[in-house]
Amino acid sequence: MNALNDLLVFLDGLLGSSWWFPYVLLGVGVFFTIYLKFPQIRYFKHAWLVVTGKYDKKGAEGDTSHFQALSTALSGTVGTGNIGGVALALSIGGPAALFWMWMTAFFGMTTKFVEVTMSHKYRVKVEDGTMAGGPMYYMDRRLNMKWLAVAFAIATVISSFGTGSLPQINNIAVSMESSFGIERIVTGGVLAVALALVILGGIKRIAYVTSRIVPAMSIIYVVGALGVITYNIENLLPSFVSVFADAFTGSAATGGFIGAAFAYAFTKGVNRGLFSNEAGQGSAPIAHAAAKADEPVSEGMVSILEPFIDTIIICTLTGMVILSSGAWHDKFENDFQRSDMSILDGQYLESSEENMNSLYLYLNGEKSEVSKFDGELHIVEGKATAADPDFTIINSRSIAENVTFLLPGEHLYNGKLKVINGALKNDEIIVRGDSLIHSAALTTEAFTKGYFGEYGKYIVTIGLLLFAFSTAIAWSYYGDRAMTYLLGARSVMPYRVIYCAGFAWAAVADTSFIWTLAAVAIVVMTLPNLLGIMLLRKEMKETVNDYWVKFDKEHGENKDK
Structure with missing residues (x-):
């Protein structure tokens, strides 16, 4: 597994x-934003009206409503990226990573508008x-x-495995074990069966389930997040300031956080933004293609709302919870995963x-004496002895303290x-x-x-369970x-069948390995x-213009003007 993880890294x-991928992803979004004259702003209100069904036509071909298509696509995007992905970005890149998640979402709203419109146009x-x-x-x-x-x-x-299945159950299992002491293999097995019961029913059952899970999980999570943010309200403004202040410089060392260079904050912020809202990945268009709509542009406009809800709202709430609480630079007792841990000389x-x-340079990939x-x-009774040469354990990009070596069954290790x-x-x-962590x-x-105190962790566990499970449901349909x-x-x-089996296996797999696999899987899907x-940029503009001409004739006013 370590060798495979090294290959994926x-x-x-x-x-x-x-260095080049974030520029490609953002560059496409910036290009279409300018080329189509900021549709994420001009069409935002119209998109909400389409979702409510105001412009629905009887007899339109498709399997789901606009709202169900949006819910299915949102269930595919609102998942561990909003809970675990934001936390991973902040732990690596510091507050500045959140800024680049926002930028990915803003320009991603246009990217998603384009990919959904074109995919819906050529569905079969x-x-x-x-x-x-x-x-x-x-x-x-x-x-x-x-x-x-x-x-x-x-x-x-x-x-569908690397993004939609494996990271979801892995984070659910870790959270369930932390909060309720339930073995990860038990969580994986039970939810794999539940997953099979849903996805075997096809898109209509998937749409039915996700259209009910998404609103419920969003309310639970938002209430919990506001409970932390308002409790730490004095830290809210400084947290926002740190996001913008560090955006182009990187984040300085704070507490146990060693610091992150601009390149780390930029790259991890863009990558986690993509993992969160999937704008440009090409996944959401698969769900939207099932929507009952004669006009591809109208469904494309619905998709504009996804990055806004997913990243601008939900990821921001997660980010502010982590930053305002100070948890991102605090140390907690945990079991070190091999892919997070490195033993340094000295x-x-x-x-x-x-x-x-020296550690800052080393961890940010720069020349260092480390x-x-x-x-x-x-090791004697679980602890290193004074006879050992000087060494330092780095875990999760921080200096580890109070380290104990144990055998399975919580027995203290003795030996070399x-x-x-x-x-x-x-x-x-x-x-x-x-x-x-x-x-x-x-x-x-x-x-x-x-x-909510210690009960707050149950909100995350329940939210993560609903978020991640619905994501796995949606991605089974994409696959x-x-x-x-x-x-x-x-x-x-x-x-x-294989999808459900992989879902069960990932519950006990190494978390860092799963995230690395997800990072690679996303890119190989996004680039094509x-x-x-x-290549379809000109046709996209023509399709949008034709939509508004037809809309004028049918409704007597152009909502674009």
Whole structure:
């Protein structure tokens, strides 16, 4: 697993975490925002009216209503990215990461408008009588680029696991174990069965379930978040200021947080923004293609609301909870995951400015004198001995304290431990101590620092359960539409079985490994879609103009003017 994680980290370095990917993603959004004259602002009110059904037409082809399509797409985007993803971005990039999540959402509103419109325009009715659409259909039917369509469909199947299934159950299981002491394998098994009961019913059952889960989970989560923010109201303004102040400089060291360079804040903010709202990834168009609508542009306008609700509202609430509570730079006792932990040669202290500067350079990928430890540790009653050479354990990009080495069953370890290139070679050893934390665990701790006290963690657990489970439901549909395109309707049932099995497995998998897989899966799906919509830029503008001409004739006024 460590070797596979290292491979994924390498691929992520070439793709999502590279210097060029955030510029490509934001660049496409900026281009269409200017090219289409800021549709995310001009059409915002009209989008709400479309969702309410004001302009619905009887007899329009499709399987779901506008609201159900929006709910399904939102259930696919509002998930662990809003709870664990924001926390991960802030733990790595500091407050500045939230600013770049906002930018990704604002320009992503236009990107999603374009991809949904074009995908809806070229949707088809498949052999089982349901509608199928998505970027693979406009790539095939309009661009005549079968190879690109196949590549995108394969990437969608991969991403349905990497984005939609595995991270969701992993975060649910971790949260359920933390809050209620339920074994992760039990959570995975029970929810895998529940997932199967929903997705085997197809898009109509999926739409029915998600249209009820999404509003309920949003209310629960918002109430809990406001309980923390209002409790720490004196920190709210400084938190907002830090987001903007650090946006172009990176975040300085604070508490246990060693600091993050601009490149880290920018890259992680854009990546987590993409994971959260999926604008440009090409996933939401698959759900919207099932909507009952004769006008592709009207469905595209509905999709404008997704990044706004998902990132501008829900992710901001999560970010303010974490920042105002101070949890993002506090250390908590936790079990160190191997992919988060590194053992360094020499002793580094937070009280030493020189030490902190060296670690800052090292953790931000810059030239540094810091090196990884090679050798043996001598452990007595779970603790390193004075005879050991100087070493420092880094976990979650912070200096670990009060470290204890344990055997399964909570037994203190005694003996020697081999370390090669900073990695502990004995996989059965549990390493426990105080360090920064990330993902859902960080959000859970932040929610306890409000009016609800320790009960706040249950709000996160319930919210995460609903968020993540609904995301897994929606992504199963994206995957089965991709399988339908690739191999036909008969391939859907085997896919669903494997999807549910993978869902159960991921409950006990390494969290950092899952997030790295998600980061790679997102990019391999996003790049073909961005290329496709750029090639259709002129047709997009013409389609929008035609929509308003028809709208004028039917309703007597142009809502765009």
